[in-house]
Amino acid sequence: MLWASFVGVVALLSQPTGGVMPFSVTDCSSSRPVLTTSDVMVIPYPVQVPGKVTARGRIVLNRPVEGDLTLEVTMKKHVKWNIWTPVPCVGNIGSCSYKNLCTMLPRLPSKVKIQTPDSAGLECPLPAGEYILNPSVFTIPEFTGPLSWLAKGDFRLTAKLIDDRTGEELGCQQVELTIT
Numbered sequence: 001m002l003w004a005s006f007v008g009v010v011a012l013l014s015q016p017t018g019g020v021m022p023f024s025v026t027d028c029s030s031s032r033p034v035l036t037t038s039d040v041m042v043i044p045y046p047v048q049v050p051g052k053v054t055a056r057g058r059i060v061l062n063r064p065v066e067g068d069l070t071l072e073v074t075m076k077k078h079v080k081w082n083i084w085t086p087v088p089c090v091g092n093i094g095s096c097s098y099k100n101l102c103t104m105l106p107r108l109p110s111k112v113k114i115q116t117p118d119s120a121g122l123e124c125p126l127p128a129g130e131y132i133l134n135p136s137v138f139t140i141p142e143f144t145g146p147l148s149w150l151a152k153g154d155f156r157l158t159a160k161l162i163d164d165r166t167g168e169e170l171g172c173q174q175v176e177l178t179i180t
Helices: 002-013 101-107 146-151
Strands: 024-027 034-044 051-061 069-080 083-084 129-140 153-163 169-179
Touching: 024 034, 034 169, 069 101
Parallel strands: none
Antiparallel strands: 024 169, 034 051, 051 129, 069 083, 069 153, 153 169
16 A cells, blocks of 8 residues: 555665664554554665665554545655754655545556455555555666755655544654665
């Protein structure tokens, strides 16, 4: 599902200022989450730009989730010491809001291989259960022009899945990684 796609995008986007930051995915939910992740991995790590990266992971929905979902992504790049600068949304990369996720799920690239609980495919409403992002390979192009500063560094991404009808936060994950 889209969190799996998020894991793939995260794998595409991130290098340090003096070392390699450990790859981590942590829960940042404000309450008991409906969505949780585990076994998230990117290989090779640190991620190299340009290059190829393989991403995999596991997502659990504790109850069915219906339409009108928004994924709010906040991306920050480590500058120095403990200073993180926000990355604006440019070309759907950076701190972006992705509305109407259910309409986007059928358009995920065919290389994103996701096993669903009912094996019926990835469409809303999403049934409760386990979703597995099988190892999927992504090609990371060289960043040029206004996005070239994103080619290397340490990054912190926070992704919140929101039910637009109720305003409920269904889950929040924070990812920290390095791109070299």
